Amino acid sequence: MGNSKKVILLGNFGVGKTSLVRQYVFRKFSDDYMTTIGVRIDKKMVAVNGQEVSMIIWDVAGESTHQKIPNSYKLGAHGIIYVIDVLRPSTYLSIEKEISSLEDLLPNVPIVKVANKIDLLTEKERIEIVNNLPLNDYVLCSAKNGSNVEDAFNKLAESLI
Template sequence: MIAKKVLLVGNFGVGKTSLIRRFVLNEFSEDYISTIGVRVSKKVVEYKNETIKLMIWDVAGTSGNEKIPKAYFLGSSAAMFVFDVSREETYLTIAENLNIVKELSGLQNITVVGNKKDLLSAEELENVIQKVSVNIDLITSAKEDENVEDAFMKLTTLALK
């Protein structure tokens, strides 16, 4: 079995913990509990006849100007940057936030995921997609379990490269 450390990063309140809970436990809670520091979850997945143990690091969200300890990023194989499609402040500075994550982690390819799709209409979502300055890999809803598995499989694919 191969073990891979993967990161979920992004502003506070974008749904990183909810995505992980949905993926690992198939649970969703409306309660918001802020992650302090980092929380590690594990899930074993099958990918191309390989068994991979994902060590998913849920890195505490920031409001932009706090420093995230570089130690959280050491040894990571892949990262997912999560933003909230319903909160403009989580995606307007996405390019510079991605650069910070790339600098800290040494990773070049980072999966970009817009979460909380269930809060917007199709038209509103299209407007958000037009505003985001980077390519979005997937739009998810942890609440409705939409594209969550796909997002983590994309992360797994990156981790194995």
């Protein structure tokens, strides 16, 4: 239990939270969209600085704001991955407020911000969108081709030790 860490994935519906977990845990991706009902739980063992960490990943059904998700799902979390969809501004317009309220609820819990679906952008669009994202210190990734997915989770895992 000492090296088990509860990690929760939050973000709007359809941003690709479940796909990110599937890519990270099983190295699989499916184009079929199936909405998550309630919560699904997966587990991945990772080695961080020579230490084995068991990440128990709570993939919580997407909501427009995390406040609609029961607090008891979030309590006891050791880390958070907050996912946005780079193509849908509605998924990140109020991200600052969301992060701030999460920090109030779970003080000192590390949060990694992940901007997903970059595979759907051309190089030009990517530069344009990235320049306009109201975020700093985030990971650009693609659940579809696996780009930076491992990095995002590993970044969080490192901050959990």
